[in-house]
Amino acid sequence: MKRQELLVAALQNGTVIDHIPSNKLFQVVNLLHLENMSSAITIGYNLKSQKMGVKSIIKIADKFFTDDELNQLSVISPNVTLCTIKDYEVVEKKEVKTPDHLTGIVKCKNPKCITNNEPMQTVFHVIDKQKGIIQCHYCNNEQNIDQVTLISD
Secondary structure: OOOOOOOOOOOOOEEEEEEEOHHHHHHHHHHOOHHHOOOOEEEEEEEEEOOOEEEEEEEEEOOOOOHHHHHHHHHOOOOOEEEEEEOOEEEEEEEOOOOOEEEOOEOOOOOOOHHHOOOOOOEEEEEEOOOOEEEEOOOOOEEEHHHOOEOOO
């Protein structure tokens, strides 16, 4: 039987973000501001996955994200896997966790909210992580995290 593989260069040091739903890939790129990085970035789009059917993956050389940066991904894709690579070895593997507060990531859907009328960052409190309910710090408007608009959109 002939085995076919997709060959991608191994990452010496950096971060691998795996199990990204393919329809969320470019939102992840925008949220992490990958377009502004000077290090090598490898992006795999619509790759076959036994777990998901199709998935996307991002490999970022020589970049190590803070937990706060990575946990922001929970807004877009709560089930991504993050691997920290050092000397070609996975030294840490973890899943994204929804933080207690989201700052400057999502827009408030209330058109009268001060964040939609003044130049200021949005702040949301995550009030129910299981159901994905967030609440605007300024106007108390509640939103479902699955229906938010990202600031970068």
